[in-house]
Amino acid sequence: MYIGTKDAVEIYAKACRARYGALARRLVTEQAQALLTRGDRSGAEIWRQVAVEIEKAEGRGKPDEPASQPSS
Numbered sequence: 001m002y003i004g005t006k007d008a009v010e011i012y013a014k015a016c017r018a019r020y021g022a023l024a025r026r027l028v029t030e031q032a033q034a035l036l037t038r039g040d041r042s043g044a045e046i047w048r049q050v051a052v053e054i055e056k057a058e059g060r061g062k063p064d065e066p067a068s069q070p071s072s
Contacts, residue, residue: 009046013053025054 003011016024032047 005046005049009049010053013050013057016050017054017057025051025058028054 013024013028016028020027028047028051032044032051035041035047036044
């Protein structure tokens with residue numbers, strides 16, 4: 001069975017949420033930044049995608065955006 005990048009990102013986001021709970025997004029974002037600092041742009045991009053998946057699962061917007069407020 002082939003697992004593509006999109007599937008792997010979704011699986012890893014789910015695993016990070018299960019293991020780290022509310023800290024998952026922050027830890028994943030820190031990992032992306034650390035890789036970017038070392039010049040690993042492709043690795044940082046994958047971790048950024050994991051952060052986006054965590055945000056989706058938490059019902060929020062993109063990692064850099066505040067959570068959307070329900071309209072009245």
